[in-house]
Amino acid sequence: MKDDSLDKIVSFAKRRGFIFQSSEIYGGLSSCYDYGPLGVELKNNIKQAWWKSMVQMKTDVVGLDSAILMHPKVWEASGHVDGFTDPLVDCKDCKKRWRADHLLEAKGIKPDFRPGKNSMGDVVCPECGGTLTDVRKFNLMFKTFMGALEDEASQIYLRPETCQGIYVNFLNVLNSSRNKLPFGIAQIGKAFRNEITPGHFTFRTREFEQMEQQYFVNPKEADKYFEQWKEDRMNWYYSYGIKKENLRFREHEEHELAHYAKSALDIEYNYPGMGFKELAGIHNRGDWDLSRHQKFSGEDMSYKDNETKEEFIPNIIETSEGADRATLAFLIDAYQEVDARGGDNSKHEKEVVLRLHKDLAPIKIAILPLSKKEPLQKMAQDIQKDLWGKWMTQYDETASIGKRYRRQDEIGTPYCVTVDFDSLEDKKVTVRDRDTMEQERVRVEELENYFSKNL
């Protein structure tokens, strides 16, 4: 998509039922979004493709689904209670709240908030030119209470990242499976951050979904696996069709490194109106996590290698990806406006084709009877029933066939099956390909085979 703002994709996503503003009838809830009928399919397919590459097709990674609510000590051990903060300034005049680091970066100034350096210099409020307050640290964790008493003792947090569920289950997984190092644990789940400046549609929200994998390694091998995982994740985006020119690696500079990270890099996507921004992160977390949990829980987190007789706290290479940022990136990357592709649209100027990878497309096959006449309807509906056990299908009998093809192109459906009057005689249907627009007559009894081969 070539456009310098997200506006087009936001209105497309709403119009075709991919993504809606949350609680819209009440005026919406800032930075919260709901996935509509097509959006939930797309996002599920992305999560499934991730799981397949991460767990199903690897011998050394297993899955996990840990709870969102965790013991509050987890967040002390992880450093989040003290350290998971964003630097915040308020405008003294218009009261608008800003991320101090973003304001400084926009002026080309490297943010440095270490004690004694906590200054915004000449930077003023971008909205009204007012004076800004000193920088304060704002903790991003959502607090809530467990049980009937709303006191300090019952205070817990909504997890701000999914990986802590993996660390605290490291021993459980190790002891219940026959995994030896190196091995990984993967999970997909919701995370919550009370972001100060959410925005850019689903790019930065307060409730989002992460797809994370933690790879436990011998410290001597950490650098090697960091390199392997960074290639593995980048190749995954390529393999599902994101254009190479829209992706890049970016190494974190020292001042950006999170409290746990020894080294870190982002995979960035070129979002319209935003430029290259983080889509995924690959981090070498050293032994920070397991050492801290060992200290706070008293459990021994060390690993004994039976072959080399070495004993150490495993180091962790983390791959952390956002399901929402990925969904947005795949949607943007697939969105294409093309010149009218003929048919009854010759008067129209542009058509949208969503060139999603077939595995990600929300609907795989559309079934379109040429007319609403009973025998065609019945035949088309029978075909749908034959196929829907294996693939997401959609039945559409309204409007001209050209218009129906365009509707399907717009939502990325790879194949349309048209049932016409000849079909009643020869028991063949026309299968049309979204990208080539080639049409092929296929015997109805061959359809399942045909799609098994092509989807």
Ligand code: ATP
């Ligand atoms: P950013 O610098 O953009 O705030 P981050 O460095 O805080 O991101 P991580 O903590 O590394 O992000 O989280 C891992 C992944 O989770 C990110 O690469 C992103 O895909 C996703 N993610 C993080 N925060 C959000 C958010 N507020 N909304 C949507 N996705 C998010």
